[in-house]
Amino acid sequence: MALKITVIGTGYLGATHAAAMAELGFEVLGLDVVPEKIEMLQRGEVPMYEPGLEELLAKHVAGIEGSSGRLRFTMDWAEVAEFGDVHFVCVNTPQKHGEYACDMSYVDAAFASLAPHLTGPALVVGKSTVPVGSAERLGRTLVGLAPAGEDVELAWNPEFLREGLAVQDTLHPDRIVAGVRSERAEKLLREVYATPLAEGTPFVVTDFPTAELVKTAANSFLATKISFINAMAEVCEAAGGDVVKLAEAIGYDDRIGKKFLRAGIGFGGGCLPKDIRAFMARAGELGADQALTFLREIDSINMRRRGQMVEMTREALGGGSFLGKRIAVLGATFKPDSDDVRDSPALNVAGQIHLQGGQVTVYDPKGMDNARRLFPTLAYAETAAEAVRGAHAVLHLTEWSEFRELDPAALGEAVTDRVVLDGRNALDPAVWRAAGWTYRAMGRPAA
Known part of the structure; x- marks a missing residue:
């Protein structure tokens, strides 16, 4: 008989996973505790922008x-308990207020709510990013609260979604990690993922702690790579080098690779920052804090980039006050092809300049509503052309393809001063300079 799947938590991860499981041919039941979210999903709408998800x-x-x-x-x-053979828990684990540690209250509540209804054999699969050691504890909770007792098993199957590519990453993952304690649990997960496995996706079977560590280890490595090239950008600024050429040269070494070597204003979003902080916090609890002290510097380099962009803007305007200066900010989301503004470097820079007296106008192709909610005091424009009108400087802070395709000559007609600061090293300096702009990017003082 075909497996039936439930997905608990229908936010970004859960909504994507539920739709993908249905696409793979399973009967799927999604659960959430927020009525408005359920009503939206029942209409085939999602509360976030993710390419391809609404269509799916x-x-x-x-x-x-x-x-x-x-x-x-x-x-x-x-x-949900009666319907499902396999229950995926996809709830959020945000950073605790005032702490580095992650907030496990949503995960704990999901397990506590589901378990008492499990009267027969079932596999509960954690997908949320949790501190290592959580699965062991949650497995005991399941057995203790479920009427079916030992017939209810736990597995840990971390998610590796990239915002903007989440549908593709779920249907065609680059690897599937299964933290299991029995052949039955492994067999069920192989059945769930039979289609991508048939396409050749690697299936890595581990214990619970390793499965929990994979996501945080991967995100820590990516954060390290981003902060490394941003640290090199700081050295290039001091030495007169060109970080773009530096990245190109070291990227040809296949041990290093080209990906994640674009210097700029750093990373943000709902995953990388909070995951590396939670990893540090958990290592401290385990007595292994010295192993991850380098992540504190990674975090510091990343946050420093935002202030450096503000100062670069100040220098471009003559080095004085922002008072009376109009600044156009292109980009509000933490990355393109998303409407996510959580811990967005672009909005952080815009907010800092605004607090220092600048008149800041923001435009983003998809993130405007979320940006307005987070920073209601900033000005917002409906187009890039409207955002730059009268600007003394234009800041390119999120690398949407729309911004790379802008016509510098046409934009130049609308600004007060043709000054562009490329916080993502994604625009073509020659094209902008040919149109009469002063172009400046991070880590390229002489380029």
């Missing part, structure tokens, strides 16, 4: 004309 939902959500009907949503824990 519309293809499978029951009640939508022409859909497969394989995907439904509920708020009823008993219905």
